[in-house]
Amino acid sequence: MAGRTFRLEIVTPERVVIADDTITSVVAPGSEGYLGVMANHAPLLTELMVGQVDIRRSDDSETGVATSGGFMEVSANRVIILADTAELAEEIDITRAEEAKRRAEVRLSRRNEDEVDSARAETAVSRAMNRLHVVEHFRR
Secondary structure (H helix, E strand, C coil), rough: CCHEEEEEEEECCCCCCEEEEEEEEEEEECEEEEEEEEECCEEEEEEEEEEEEEEECCCEEEEEEEEEEEEEEEEECCCEEEECCEEEEEHHHHHHHHHHHHHHHHHHCCCCCCCHHHHHHHHHHHHHHHHHHHHHCCCC
């Protein structure tokens, strides 16, 4: 399997989310759309958007990670994702994500008020919806 696998590291300012040498594929939300990486991929560097990172290991297990932006570098059979935030599907607190979405939607509904930052509220809704989507997809 060594020729078909590569190392994946997903790191946030707070922690290392994943450091695994048994990865066979990663699909990530690049700035121009989702992109897939397999072993021996050509080098690249891309900005990441809010979205879901799909990960497949050599034992055919899969997991997902909700990310909220950052960068991905591919080189020398290694993928490094430097994410603003990242949560494994199994770590996501559904109640907390639903509450964050509700709070952000309330802020958006008051966007005409002077002190509401619409862009920030829209980003918060997007992040919460992404977290809920990852949970739904990987906790079947």
